[in-house]
Amino acid sequence: MNKVISKEAALDKIKDGQTLMIGGFAAVGTPASIIAGIVERKIGNLTIIANDTGFPDKGIGLLVVAKLVKKMHCSHIGTNPETIRQFNAGELEIEFNPQGTLAERMRAGGAGIAGFYTPTGVGTVIADGKETKDFNGKTYLLETALHAEVSIVKAHKADKFGNLVFRRTAKNFNPLIATAGDIVIAEVEEIVEIGDIDPDEVMLPGIYVDYIVKA
Amino acid sequence: MNKVISKEAALDKIKDGQTLMIGGFAAVGTPASIIAGIVERKIGNLTIIANDTGFPDKGIGLLVVAKLVKKMHCSHIGTNPETIRQFNAGELEIEFNPQGTLAERMRAGGAGIAGFYTPTGVGTVIADGKETKDFNGKTYLLETALHAEVSIVKAHKADKFGNLVFRRTAKNFNPLIATAGDIVIAEVEEIVEIGDIDPDEVMLPGIYVDYIVKA
Amino acid sequence: MANSRDIIAKNIALMLKDGDLVNLGIGIPTLVSNFLPEGVHVTLHGENGCTGLGPAPKPEDADPDLCNAGGAPAALIPGGACFDSAWSFAIIRGGHLDATVLGGMEVDGKGNLANWMVPGKLVAGMGGAMDLVAGAKKVIVAMEHASKNGAPKILNKCSLPLTGVGVVTTIVTEMCVIDVSKDGLVLKAIAPGLTVEDVQSKTEPKLIVPAKVATMAE
Amino acid sequence: MANSRDIIAKNIALMLKDGDLVNLGIGIPTLVSNFLPEGVHVTLHGENGCTGLGPAPKPEDADPDLCNAGGAPAALIPGGACFDSAWSFAIIRGGHLDATVLGGMEVDGKGNLANWMVPGKLVAGMGGAMDLVAGAKKVIVAMEHASKNGAPKILNKCSLPLTGVGVVTTIVTEMCVIDVSKDGLVLKAIAPGLTVEDVQSKTEPKLIVPAKVATMAE
Numbered sequence: 001m002n003k004v005i006s007k008e009a010a011l012d013k014i015k016d017g018q019t020l021m022i023g024g025f026a027a028v029g030t031p032a033s034i035i036a037g038i039v040e041r042k043i044g045n046l047t048i049i050a051n052d053t054g055f056p057d058k059g060i061g062l063l064v065v066a067k068l069v070k071k072m073h074c075s076h077i078g079t080n081p082e083t084i085r086q087f088n089a090g091e092l093e094i095e096f097n098p099q100g101t102l103a104e105r106m107r108a109g110g111a112g113i114a115g116f117y118t119p120t121g122v123g124t125v126i127a128d129g130k131e132t133k134d135f136n137g138k139t140y141l142l143e144t145a146l147h148a149e150v151s152i153v154k155a156h157k158a159d160k161f162g163n164l165v166f167r168r169t170a171k172n173f174n175p176l177i178a179t180a181g182d183i184v185i186a187e188v189e190e191i192v193e194i195g196d197i198d199p200d201e202v203m204l205p206g207i208y209v210d211y212i213v214k215a
Numbered sequence: 216m217n218k219v220i221s222k223e224a225a226l227d228k229i230k231d232g233q234t235l236m237i238g239g240f241a242a243v244g245t246p247a248s249i250i251a252g253i254v255e256r257k258i259g260n261l262t263i264i265a266n267d268t269g270f271p272d273k274g275i276g277l278l279v280v281a282k283l284v285k286k287m288h289c290s291h292i293g294t295n296p297e298t299i300r301q302f303n304a305g306e307l308e309i310e311f312n313p314q315g316t317l318a319e320r321m322r323a324g325g326a327g328i329a330g331f332y333t334p335t336g337v338g339t340v341i342a343d344g345k346e347t348k349d350f351n352g353k354t355y356l357l358e359t360a361l362h363a364e365v366s367i368v369k370a371h372k373a374d375k376f377g378n379l380v381f382r383r384t385a386k387n388f389n390p391l392i393a394t395a396g397d398i399v400i401a402e403v404e405e406i407v408e409i410g411d412i413d414p415d416e417v418m419l420p421g422i423y424v425d426y427i428v429k430a
Numbered sequence: 431m432a433n434s435r436d437i438i439a440k441n442i443a444l445m446l447k448d449g450d451l452v453n454l455g456i457g458i459p460t461l462v463s464n465f466l467p468e469g470v471h472v473t474l475h476g477e478n479g480c481t482g483l484g485p486a487p488k489p490e491d492a493d494p495d496l497c498n499a500g501g502a503p504a505a506l507i508p509g510g511a512c513f514d515s516a517w518s519f520a521i522i523r524g525g526h527l528d529a530t531v532l533g534g535m536e537v538d539g540k541g542n543l544a545n546w547m548v549p550g551k552l553v554a555g556m557g558g559a560m561d562l563v564a565g566a567k568k569v570i571v572a573m574e575h576a577s578k579n580g581a582p583k584i585l586n587k588c589s590l591p592l593t594g595v596g597v598v599t600t601i602v603t604e605m606c607v608i609d610v611s612k613d614g615l616v617l618k619a620i621a622p623g624l625t626v627e628d629v630q631s632k633t634e635p636k637l638i639v640p641a642k643v644a645t646m647a648e
Numbered sequence: 649m650a651n652s653r654d655i656i657a658k659n660i661a662l663m664l665k666d667g668d669l670v671n672l673g674i675g676i677p678t679l680v681s682n683f684l685p686e687g688v689h690v691t692l693h694g695e696n697g698c699t700g701l702g703p704a705p706k707p708e709d710a711d712p713d714l715c716n717a718g719g720a721p722a723a724l725i726p727g728g729a730c731f732d733s734a735w736s737f738a739i740i741r742g743g744h745l746d747a748t749v750l751g752g753m754e755v756d757g758k759g760n761l762a763n764w765m766v767p768g769k770l771v772a773g774m775g776g777a778m779d780l781v782a783g784a785k786k787v788i789v790a791m792e793h794a795s796k797n798g799a800p801k802i803l804n805k806c807s808l809p810l811t812g813v814g815v816v817t818t819i820v821t822e823m824c825v826i827d828v829s830k831d832g833l834v835l836k837a838i839a840p841g842l843t844v845e846d847v848q849s850k851t852e853p854k855l856i857v858p859a860k861v862a863t864m865a866e
Contacts, residue, residue, distance in 0.1 A: 026719030078772030100737025100779035112523030114350035116331040123813030135329035170713035195508030202511035241501030293554030315519025315561035327741030338595030385495035410726030417729035
């Protein structure tokens with residue numbers, strides 16, 4: 001089994017109007033080559049689920065600047081003035097999620113958990129329209145799972161089966177989104193043979209990964 | 216910081232009547248030294264949360280054979296005839312959990328998630344007395360978090376801060392229970408200096424571990 | 431002629447596709463990997479925390495830190511991966527398993543499965559079975575068609591405590607292959623030499639018999 | 649004399665205990681690690697996925713795969729560990745943080761905190777702040793006592809959208825240290841040279857003043 005394909009072949013999997021999950025935190029651990037390709041091809045009208053929109057010239061911010069994003073589900077846009085501008089101008093819809101809630105919703109989507117009760121956001125605007133429930137005298141908020149049509153992951157290393165290894169805080173949301181996308185594309189710095197990564201070294205089992213692209 | 220203590224000092228943390236989480240699957244990845252110590256000291260009247268009761272002569276089964284267990288929360292007892300005997304004779308109370316539900320309840324306990332909706336067990340005796348809720352036309356069961364007074368973990372390697380590395384399927388429930396116990400004791404085969412384990416090699420951050428014991 | 435267990439395993443093996451992720455239960459399901467056609471490579475999942483299970487190791491090669499979901503010594507093929515139990519069941523519950531193959535005590539016309547408990551008798555616990563049947567894309571039940579005393583195990587309604595409600599996709603016995611549809615049980619294939627009547631006589635619900643019923647592989 | 653920001657950071661540093669796991673927000677909170685007393689080693693948590701944050705690296709030593717929660721290059725001390733975002737927030741939400749130190753726009757007498765949004769103006773998003781205040785054992789707000797135009801930031805009732813309800817444990821400003829109790833705000837310490845009246849005059853809710861009010865460290 002060899003899941004390695006070209007960047008162009010990977011870009012063919014991504015369509016106008018889709019919901020994408022993209023890894024990264026402040027552009028660390030973001031799949032830069034695929035993002036550059038999306039910009040080049042002008043694949044637009046996208047709904048993006050990701051922690052943040054990076055910077056105007058780096059990370060997911062490039063998609064925002066190119067006006068390819070219709071809606072963001074994220075926790076923070078403070079590092080990208082263009083996202084703030086588009087949001088304030090009503091050009092871009094944003095659903096803010098507390099960062100831990102966002103991560104947990106991604107994990108839930110991949111883990112077959114339809115919803116979960118978190119203490120985060122109780123009594124804030126985040127709770128508007130959401131159910132609450134008390135457990136042992138404390139109030140929790142019901143949050144639901146998130147899914148994507150395509151998840152685009154950045155990893156340090158992959159074997160050809162798609163077993164992934166991440167480095168440092170570039171891990172962040174990547175293993176989570178890899179579990180919650182119908183199609184999973186991994187952009188990696190290094191591709192090795194099957195068997196070259198010890199089973200205990202694997203941080204994301206290759207069964208989740210459909211396609212591997214060299215960064 | 217050095218969290219390494221003697222086995223005897225670790226056993227002093229475990230008291231009669233407590234609720235313990237213990238790692239392992241069919242005695243693989245079970246903290247054998249601590250279990251032997253509990254048997255030796257006859258620390259009894261215990262409630263144990265663990266996947267299974269191993270075998271009569273191996274793993275958590277030793278605690279059952281020594282009649283130190285009042286109640287089990289587990290998914291399977293088929294490998295230990297003495298557990299089955301005590302259960303059938305009404306000497307041992309058992310709450311059966313689907314294995315994935317058990318793992319997720321442990322994780323939830325450590326992650327501050329009060330409850331979650333799973334499709335597992337809907338329409339079975341496991342659903343008796345539990346709430347259900349529909350999401351997108353499918354029914355899910357509400358399961359709640361589990362906690363322990365003491366979690367006893369088996370790992371392959373620890374640094375003195377408690378960062379843990381597991382091997383193969385001996386990992387199983389160990390990282391999960393380490394997050395859900397008020398006191399966490401790790402029994403490990405090898406103890407190394409702080410800094411000897413690369414941050415990306417750590418499978419359980421040392422912040423969870425209170426005491427380290429050489430197996 | 432092959433024995434019943436091998437016939438069941440072989441016919442299930444033929445249903446799997448190259449690249450599938452599959453969980454095989456204890457007993458007949460374990461045999462399925464012996465019968466995969468050439469060119470069909472499936473990845474085996476162990477619910478205790480691994481993908482890439484391979485043939486059992488020789489006793490002298492056994493790794494004390496590596497077992498299968500039955501607790502027996504196991505080995506991993508190149509490309510295998512290990513993970514914790516929450517992650518393992520996230521794979522199962524999250525719909526990432528293409529198929530789970532497991533034994534059955536009773537299956538009924540609604541696709542209900544009972545295979546974990548006989549009240550007052552067998553109380554081993556459900557282990558991972560309830561999660562597997564709730565999560566896998568295909569739930570294939572591998573079992574002998576009737577009980578030792580000849581009583582049907584494919585029933586109008588399961589009498590034992592259920593493992594899952596409406597979860598079974600396909601039933602494979604030494605007599606036939608049955609798909610569960612919303613209209614009832616559809617006879618897809620029968621063993622060489624048997625008639626539809628032979629199968630129906632050992633099956634409680636009335637089977638739906640399409641114009642063309644295939645012959646099972648021997 | 650030290651500036652306001654350093655005074656706030658120093659007085660918070662004195663509240664931390666050896667072995668504590670602490671998350672420090674951007675701004676004044678980041679300064680806290682500069683003032684830890686000798687023998688007090690705290691482990692710093694970065695919500696983007698690490699424990700064991702150390703001093704910022706020199707630009708030439710920066711690792712492109714390692715940043716802090718502000719997105720700036722970061723370094724780990726020996727014993728550091730990295731993990732994914734779900735795990736990172738499981739640490740936070742699960743009550744494993746001994747303290748979180750973060751900035752505040754408004755705090756009120758019920759321990760409510762507003763620090764993430766000014767409607768129509770600042771819409772950066774809450775990032776990890778709502779999780780941090782919901783999960784940490786101690787929520788310490790580090791902020792200047794009054795706004796630039798002298799208006800109180802410690803109010804009877806927050807006017808801005810809340811980050812958390814009843815979550816604040818302690819407020820530390822350049823003027824005082826206040827603990828939030830179920831009866832209201834308790835004045836624990838005041839800056840050298842200030843009187844209780846000085847503090848009260850810049851604070852909207854009536855402070856509870858115990859018999860003994862300590863003097864803040866300079």
